[in-house]
Amino acid sequence: MVKASLFELEAVTAVARTGGFRSAAQSLEMSASALSHAVASLEARLGVRLFNRTTRSVALSAAGEQFVADVAPALAAIGSAIETIGERNAEPSGTLRLNTSAGAARMLLVPLILDYIRRYPGMEVEIVTEGALVDVIGQGFDAGIRLAEAVPPDMISIPIQPLLYSAVVGAPSYFEKRNRPTVPSDLLQHTCIRARMASGRLYRWEFERRGENLLIDVPGRLTLDESSLMLEAAIAGAGLAYLSEYAVAAHVAAGRLVKVLEDWIPPYPGLCLYFAGRRHIPAKLRALIDLIRSKTDLPV
Template identity: 60%
Template sequence: MHKSGLIELEAVIAVARRGSFRAAAVELGMSSTALSHAVAGLEARLGVRLFNRTTRSVSLSAAGEQFVATVAPALKDIQGAVEAVNSLRDTPAGILRINSSVGAARQVLTPIVLEYLNRYPDMQVDLVTEGRMIDIVVGGFDAGIRTVDTVPKDMIAVPFGPPLRYAVVGSRNYFERHPQPGKPQDLMQHRCIRARLPSGAPYRWEFEGHGEVLTLDVPGSLTLDEPTLILEAAREGAGLAHLSEWSAAADIAEGRLLHVLKDWTPVLPGLCLYYPSRRLLPAGLRAFVDLIHEIGRHV
């Protein structure tokens, strides 16, 4: 974005959107120092302070609010014109910013993102992972990757990959000390590795089978909020884990983890790339969408 020749204006808009010089610098792919100098230089030429700064917060001044309200729409039009010209390039160039869950990012990194960078060496990919859903437009992202059922209705969604399925797994060491559960209710007598959602609420394990739909708040002394940590704890025999089959597949195949309650895990909607509706897609995003259409089924 910062290669457009409008860096000072882009810097002001990014700081106003993010409420932080550091976050704005990350969004624009530049150092915090360079971004601060860009904003300060514009303020010096205008002769007004656009931001009120303290050690803990950044907010628009009255002049800044008026400036951003006027400049932001015009800047968006200019960026749109630049994107329209860039869309005519044979080889895309620029930065593609994608917001994704951690699990989805792991699933697409090697087969899609790295292949994309191999094909389009003039492109950069900024892949930001976080558990909570955000507004990708407000966040300054070109696209997001999440499960199909979580994508806002006003976005264009490009599904890819297989449906998602979860697995209840435990180590051989664990099952030497505990019997395998035969039905979900048996989990209430087991040590389970509990998961915490991005909202802070505990995740309740979901099951469907034999004409029943169950949601269980399983017992356990360990609660984690990151799938790789849950997987590691399961390998070490800390308890049973509820993970995506994709993330546990290698451990199951190599016998480090045993897959139980196979008849009770429902099939859920798979992943999709999503982005705002636009008349003209930037060349970089269009190329990424085309690549997903080409190889996404193999993810």
């Protein structure tokens, strides 16, 4: 039986991946001549040409394509096993890049992300906030944090909260000359602060009670696309706003806002951490997952 060293197999797959001996040698941090010798030696023992070479290009032969297709998954598994055992007793280090919404970042910054940084001094965290869902893998993020209903189906998701709640709120000054709404249809007679979604559509306020579900296209003269601006406008008495319970709780407690239609507000699935499915999860991401699973006091 023909034997091949791990080094020779890595050399073959590196040339196939990069398309050349020089670039493959750079990726493996070795000389091009040593890499070329390793590939030629393996070809000689196999009795098969794995690459078709010219002075200007290198391309896999038909036999080479099949060989790399068979060998590459095994090499990846070996590399993953080596990396996993190497990280077993090591503290996470490096940079963790997360993509999420501004609202989710505000909610989780102190109880989760800052706690993560305190626990793992070798880690740096970069958070990018965007309203629209992005390709986290294609844009170089380790993971994303979004509402459960927005997580792409091909991703692995880790629940952060079971449920979240919203609230319809208005300032006491707004209600000085207006009756408080008691059913959702009353909103059609009120001034509301409308929300423009990242998709461009206007958000229709959602209500549910005893199996009755309603979507209300509320009237209003002010339309905003950022929740903190909606909150400021509501506190200033500009109209009613539909916001997260987390965002308004302190203002309700302080008397700056009043909640209405509380028995009509349905809960919705909470935030999830999500990432691409793979056999090996990096230590830095595994540490965040373990921290999420250990916490029972994250805001809802």
